[in-house]
Amino acid sequence: MSDIDNGIVYLNGEFLPAGEAKISVLDRGFIFGDGVYEVIPVYGGHLFRLPHHLQRLDHSLEGIHMANPLAHNHWQAVLEQLVELNGGGDQSLYLQVTRGVAKRDHGFPPDTEPTVFAMSNPISAVPESLREGIAAATVEDFRWKLCHIKAIALLPNILLRQQAVEAGAEEAIMLRDGFVTEGAASNVFIVNNGVVLTPPKSNLLLPGVTRDLVVELCQQNGLPCVEGAISEMQLKEADEIWLTSSSREIIPVTRLDGLPVGDGRPGRGWQQLIALYQQYKQAFREGRVT
Ligand code: PDD
Secondary structure, eight states, rough: OOGGGEEEEETTTTTEEEGGOOTTTHHHHHHHHHEEEEEEEEETTTTTHHHHHHHHHHHHHHHTTOSSOOHHHHHHHHHHHHHHTSSSSEEEEHHHHEBOOSSSSSSSSSSSSOOOEEEEOOOOOHHHHHHHEEEEEEEOOOOSSSSOBBBBBHHHHHHHHHHHHHHTTTTEEETTTEEHHHHHHHEEEETTTEEHHHHHTTTSOOHHHHHHHHHHHHTTTTEEEEEOOOBBHHHTTEEEEEEEEETTTTEEEEEEETEEEESSSHHHHHHHHHHHHHHHHHHHHHSSSS
C-alpha cells in the first residue's frame, strides 16, 4: 500500500483503509461528476465551523435535488470518529456525496442509494511563503450559473487555475462581465481607501465559510466592510487583494497580472485581519468559541 492509501476513510457506513475503499465504476460521481463536496478544517481535533459547512452541504444537495443522506448529528459523529481514527490534531476533512451507482443515463435514476465518502488528512500550518503574498492572474469566468453549489465537477476551475499557473501566478481571479466573482478555489476581497469589499453572495460564486468569517470579524472589530460588486478596474486599482479559503485561510495577493498590488507587500488591512483570524482560531482551539 502506498502512503496515500494508508489513511482511514469513511465509505457508506464503514471505516476502512483508503486502499481498501472501493466504489463502482458506474458511480455517477465518476461517470458524470454528479455530486457535491465540502472541505472542513480541523484544529486540535475539533471541526472548525462545522454547522456552517453542513448548512452549505444542505444547500448544495438541495441545488442538485438530493436529500442529505445523513442528519447533521450523524455527520458530526461520523466526521469526529474519522478525525480520531486518523490521529486527531490538525487535519483537513473532505466529504463527498454522489447520486450513487446506476446505469449510465443523464436523467436521475429512481431509488438509487447515494454514495457517501469522507477522508481526512493531517495539515500543517499555512506556509509562511504564502503569507508573504502570492501572484494572481485575472481570467474570464466561463463556468456555469450555479457556482453557489459546491459541485465535485471542477473541470472549469481546474482549467482556469492552470491558465493562471501558466501565466506565472498561483491563483486565478475570475471576472464575469467585467466584475470579480471569485478565485479558482477561493473567495476574493479587496481593500480600497480603508474599506474592505467582497462580492455579494449570488449564484455566481461559492458562499465561502472563510469569507463569512472574515466579514464577521470585520463587523465585530469595527472595520468598514461592504458586500458589493467589484469591477475589473477596482480590482486593478485596489490597495490590497486577499483570497480566503478553508485550507489557506487569508492570503494576500501582492502581484496581479504581473503588476504590484499597492506597494507590492501584504497590506495593513491583511495584517489586521490575519491577526484577528488567528485569535479566533486560538479561541476555537481552547473551546472559547464554537
Ligand atoms: N475550496 N470558492 C471556490 C470555488 C472554492 O473552491 C472554495 C474552497 C472557496 C472558499 O470556500 P471556503 O472558505 O468555504 O473554503 C471559494 C476548497 C477549499 C477546495 O476545493 O479545496
